[in-house]
Amino acid sequence: MPSIENGVPRLAAHARLRDDPLTGALLLLYPEGVLELDEIAAEIVRRCDGQRTVGAIAGELAEAFEGEGEEIARDVAECLWDLRERGLMQLDP
Amino acid sequence: MNAGRPYGLLAELTHRCPLHCPYCSNPLELVRRGDELAAGEWVRVLKEAAELGVLQAGISGGEPLLHPGLLEIVAAARDAGLYTNLITSAAGLDAALIKELMTAGLDTVQISFQADTAAQADEIAGARMHERKIAAAEAARAAGLPWSANVVLHRRNIERIGEMIALAEGLGAIRIELANTQLYGWAFANRRELLPTREQAVRAEEVARREAVRLAGRMQVIYVLPDYYETRPKPCLHGWGSRGMTINPRGEVLPCQVAGAIPGLQFENVRSRSLREIWQSSEAFNRFRGTEWMPEPCRSCEFKEVDFGGCRCQAALIAGNAATADPVCEFSPHRALVDGLIAEIEAMPAGPPGWNFRRETVLPVAGR
Numbered sequence: 001m002p003s004i005e006n007g008v009p010r011l012a013a014h015a016r017l018r019d020d021p022l023t024g025a026l027l028l029l030y031p032e033g034v035l036e037l038d039e040i041a042a043e044i045v046r047r048c049d050g051q052r053t054v055g056a057i058a059g060e061l062a063e064a065f066e067g068e069g070e071e072i073a074r075d076v077a078e079c080l081w082d083l084r085e086r087g088l089m090q091l092d093p
Numbered sequence: 094m095n096a097g098r099p100y101g102l103l104a105e106l107t108h109r110c111p112l113h114c115p116y117c118s119n120p121l122e123l124v125r126r127g128d129e130l131a132a133g134e135w136v137r138v139l140k141e142a143a144e145l146g147v148l149q150a151g152i153s154g155g156e157p158l159l160h161p162g163l164l165e166i167v168a169a170a171r172d173a174g175l176y177t178n179l180i181t182s183a184a185g186l187d188a189a190l191i192k193e194l195m196t197a198g199l200d201t202v203q204i205s206f207q208a209d210t211a212a213q214a215d216e217i218a219g220a221r222m223h224e225r226k227i228a229a230a231e232a233a234r235a236a237g238l239p240w241s242a243n244v245v246l247h248r249r250n251i252e253r254i255g256e257m258i259a260l261a262e263g264l265g266a267i268r269i270e271l272a273n274t275q276l277y278g279w280a281f282a283n284r285r286e287l288l289p290t291r292e293q294a295v296r297a298e299e300v301a302r303r304e305a306v307r308l309a310g311r312m313q314v315i316y317v318l319p320d321y322y323e324t325r326p327k328p329c330l331h332g333w334g335s336r337g338m339t340i341n342p343r344g345e346v347l348p349c350q351v352a353g354a355i356p357g358l359q360f361e362n363v364r365s366r367s368l369r370e371i372w373q374s375s376e377a378f379n380r381f382r383g384t385e386w387m388p389e390p391c392r393s394c395e396f397k398e399v400d401f402g403g404c405r406c407q408a409a410l411i412a413g414n415a416a417t418a419d420p421v422c423e424f425s426p427h428r429a430l431v432d433g434l435i436a437e438i439e440a441m442p443a444g445p446p447g448w449n450f451r452r453e454t455v456l457p458v459a460g461r
Contacts, residue, residue, distance in 0.1 A: 014201050014239035014267050018174055022098065022146050029176035031201050031241050031268060034100065034148050087267060087313045 001081050002093040005073070009057075009080050009091040010050035017045065030088055044079050048089065054080060096373040096382065098146035101337035102175075103350060104135065105153050106160035108342055111184045113219030114207065115449060116245050116280035116287055119155060120353045124342040132162020134363070136169040138340060141368040143173035153180040155342070158190070164197050171198025178203055180243075183229035184222060191229075191236045201267075203241045204230055209256040217250065227264065234265040241268040246297065247287040248438075254297045254316075258304045262312055269312060271301055273319035277351035281410055283449055288438050294322050321431050325396065326403025326419035333381035333405060338372065346371045348378055354406045355415045381405050386416055390424045 011017070015030045026042040028035040037045055043064070047057045058073040065072070083089035108123040130138070139150065150170040157163055158181055170177040179194065179202045186202070194202070204226055208214040214223035233240040242261035246254065254271055261269040273294065274280045274287045289297070301316030308314055320327050330336060330349055339350040345360035346368065352358060361375045372378060380386065384397050391402040402408075403419020411420040412427040420427035 012239075012267070013237065016176060016200060020148075021143075021174070027148065029148060029200075031176075031178055031203065031239075032149070032270075034176075084310050087310060 001077070004077055004081060004091060004093045005053065005055040005058075007054050007080075007091045007093055008050060008052065009048040009054060009084075009089050011045070011048055012088050012090055015088040028083075028088060035088075040075065041079055044076055045083070048080070054091075096378065097335060099142070099337055099372060100147060101149040101151065102139075102142045102147045103151045103153055103337065103339040104139070104157075104166070104170075105155065105339060105341050105350065106130075106135070106157040106163065106166065108155040109159045110154060110156040110182065111220055112156070112182050112222060114217060114245070114279075115283045116247060116274045118275065118278055118280070118350055120278055120351070121282070122353075123155075128343040129160065130340075130342065130344045130363070132160075132165040132169075134344065135162065135166045138344075138363050138368060139166070139169045139173050139175065141363075143175055145369050145372060148174075148176060150175040150177050151180050152177065156182050156184055158185045164193055167194055167199050168197040171200075176200050181205070182218075182222065183226045184220075186229040186232070188232040188236065191232055191238055195236060195238055199238065201239045201241065202233055203243050203270075204233075205243045205245070206257065206260065207244070208250045209253050209260045213250060213253075230264040230266070239267045240265075241270065242266045243270045243272070246271055246273045246289065248289045248293065249286075251289045251293050251297050255300050255304070258301075258308075258314060262308065266312055268315070270315045270317070271297070272315075272317035275351070276319075276321070277354055277406055277410065279449075281354075284434065285438055285441065288319055288321060288434070290439055291322050291435070294319055320404075320407075320421050321435060323421055324423040326400050326407075326421045328400045329404035329407075329419070330401075332383070332401040334372070334378035335382070335401075338378075346375070346377075348381075349406070351406050352377070355409045358415075381416070388417060390422075390426075391418050394424065 015028055018027055020027050026037045028037055043061055044057060054077055058076040062069045062072045080089055080091055084091045107129055108119050109126060152167060167177055177200045179199055181204060183204045206226060207217040211223035215221050230240055244257050258269055276284045280287055298316055298318060301314055305314035334348050339347045344363040346363060347360050358377050360377050361371045387402055391397050403422055405415045407419050408417050409415035411430050418425040420431050
């Protein structure tokens with residue numbers, strides 16, 4: 001995985017977020033599939049607006065969850081890269 | 094029986110179709126136009142589906158563009174919050190209709206391709222369609238409507254898998270699904286003409302795997318092996334009546350689109366009962382739900398919660414009994430029937446296809 005700290009993630013055109021009316025979880029829907037996002041993934045993906053960089057998103061999360069910055073930055077990058085590999089996130093290093 | 098929540102609904106708006114593919118997944122007995130659900134009925138059903146927990150709607154057919162209420166149905170699916178995928182041959186899909194569909198809220202479109210060249214594709218489809226599909230894919234891309242390619246693979250086209258991937262890539266598809274023919278319905282009748290050889294299937298898988306890596310993050314490449322060449326069955330539907338359902342053009346609710354292949358199964362109709370009642374308590378959905386129905390060797394098998402005994406329809410078609418292990422399974426007492434078919438097709442001489450095209454009135458000859 002390359003360094004993507006300065007990349008600006010944006011949901012792919014065919015991926016759509018919605019709340020699950022049955023469970024309240026945030027869902028990422030795409031052709032033939034659905035991902036149920038856990039609390040952290042939901043916080044990350046909600047911030048992928050095509051404006052914020054990966055680094056900025058990690059910074060916001062570190063502040064919101066008062067976590068260890070480096071660890072959160074790694075988790076955020078891994079989550080977004082995984083979504084990119086699935087074709088659900090536009091993200092160039 | 095405890096019914097979970099359905100995630101997907103396949104809505105077959107019509108069985109009418111301008112194509113005649115010999116592997117059509119529609120049943121041999123096609124629903125007549127006059128029996129089709131009207132748009133208003135679909136609107137109600139889609140709302141009921143969303144309340145039941147459904148998240149995805151596949152708007153399919155036949156050719157769904159032939160249903161006069163298509164736009165209203167797509168809008169209803171989207172209004173209900175469903176991720177809405179139009180599954181089409183693209184006959185009649187032009188820029189103007191794409192714009193209307195997007196306004197209605199369509200999320201994505203899946204266009205079938207029969208081959209990578211017009212000559213072969215049109216021969217398989219029994220209609221001159223290939224160039225129109227390419228134009229439709231280009232129009233979808235130009236309009237910003239994400240589109241996927243779907244190719245049914247069989248002995249006559251599987252060796253062109255690399256070219257098919259290149260075609261979809263060049264046309265800007267987000268995804269290509271290369272699925273070997275599921276041998277049910279019209280395809281089961283034509284199985285000797287459709288099943289690729291083991292060598293063909295394995296070579297195609299290698300190409301698909303390599304291309305999936307090359308295209309990662311740009312275009313998803315999905316390859317589905319013919320299950321006759323597996324030693325364990327596919328986890329069909331992730332278990333009967335577990336995650337999804339199909340509603341056919343006349344409103345009957347089926348656990349899967351080919352479940353009509355199972356003799357004696359009665360399907361209830363959304364015209365007379367609510368979708369919730371049908372999903373939760375109809376005999377057809379409960380017949381093979383869970384693991385209680387299983388005989389040996391499934392009952393004591395350590396994989397029974399992994400593959401759920403495989404496919405009920407395949408058991409019915411090959412072993413003549415839906416309530417037995419999928420004959421593809423190496424533990425099935427009927428595996429020899431699958432091996433026999435493989436040996437038969439491996440020994441077949443090369444030559445022009447002798448398949449029966451899907452027709453409205455002519456039933457195919459089962460076997461030769």
